[in-house]
Amino acid sequence: MRNRSLWPYLLIAPTVAGGAFLLLYPMLKAALISLQHFRMGELIRGGAEFVGLGNYAELLAGAEFWQVVLRTLAWTAVNVVLIVVLSTGVALMLVRLRRGMRLALMSALALAWATPVIAATTVFQWLFQSELGVVNWALASLGFESFRGYTWFADGAATFAVLVILVVWQSVPFGALTLYAGLTTIPGELYESARIDGGTGWQVFWRVTLPMLRQLFALIVALEVIWVAKCFPQIWVLSQGGPDGATTTLPVYAFKIARVLHRYDLGSAVALLTVVLLAVALVANLRRMVRS
Numbered sequence: 535m536r537n538r539s540l541w542p543y544l545l546i547a548p549t550v551a552g553g554a555f556l557l558l559y560p561m562l563k564a565a566l567i568s569l570q571h572f573r574m575g576e577l578i579r580g581g582a583e584f585v586g587l588g589n590y591a592e593l594l595a596g597a598e599f600w601q602v603v604l605r606t607l608a609w610t611a612v613n614v615v616l617i618v619v620l621s622t623g624v625a626l627m628l629v630r631l632r633r634g635m636r637l638a639l640m641s642a643l644a645l646a647w648a649t650p651v652i653a654a655t656t657v658f659q660w661l662f663q664s665e666l667g668v669v670n671w672a673l674a675s676l677g678f679e680s681f682r683g684y685t686w687f688a689d690g691a692a693t694f695a696v697l698v699i700l701v702v703w704q705s706v707p708f709g710a711l712t713l714y715a716g717l718t719t720i721p722g723e724l725y726e727s728a729r730i731d732g733g734t735g736w737q738v739f740w741r742v743t744l745p746m747l748r749q750l751f752a753l754i755v756a757l758e759v760i761w762v763a764k765c766f767p768q769i770w771v772l773s774q775g776g777p778d779g780a781t782t783t784l785p786v787y788a789f790k791i792a793r794v795l796h797r798y799d800l801g802s803a804v805a806l807l808t809v810v811l812l813a814v815a816l817v818a819n820l821r822r823m824v825r826s
């Protein structure tokens with residue numbers, strides 16, 4: 535009987551061990567490097583010197599790091615708010631569509647979600663290209679002549695906006711389909727009772743839909759915060775953190791420090807601080823989700 539009770543744990547043990555190794559080893563290695571003087575010389579010949587919290591002190595004392603932190607917070611907040619709002623709207627629309635239209639829209643969402651990140655980023659580069667891009671052509675055709683030949687990727691705010699559009703476009707399908715699945719579990723009697731009591735659409739959403747899906751909304755927000763904050767390939771392929779650092783977030787900052795300056799110790803410190811900031815931001819949200 536005891537052997538039978540241990541059998542399920544033995545079956546999942548290889549997967550758990552492999553996952554733990556793949557997750558913990560890079561983090562522990564980065565933590566070790568962040569406490570050392572680790573640059574190109576140490577990478578080649580070894581023998582890195584232990585410097586304690588010196589790398590963290592150097593980061594926290596610099597103004598550039600805090601500028602990147604604030605930019606990352608703004609980047610995350612803008613994207614997550616837009617993703618949640620648009621996902622909610624699309625999910626509510628899916629509930630009301632007829633079967634054929636619902637299937638078509640869900641297929642389009644799944645296709646957008648399945649598009650490889652680099653491929654989607656390359657398409658957005660073409661769309662916003664200054665001379666041959668479809669976006670500039672469409673805006674100029676609508677009478678916005680200032681966008682004829684406009685160079686989106688030479689302006690920090692414009693580049694930031696393009697990246698927001700790209701990330702939101704890639705993320706809304708997950709949120710919309712997840713919320714739609716949640717909406718289908720809400721009993722129709724609750725909506726009927728709310729309408730009989732004279733509730734408007736907005737009141738029904740706030741007093742019926744949102745309370746019923748509170749945990750699901752909290753989960754989506756937590757996942758989107760993680761995915762958006764650690765977003766790297768879209769930013770690197772589209773702008774490499776430019777122009778003038780306008781799209782440099784913490785993951786891009788860590789990579790640039792390690793790759794350009796060969797400060798692997800400082801880059802590891804940035805990566806660890808990013809993990810700490812994400813953990814602090816998510817703990818309160820997850821605690822509320824568990825309590826409710």
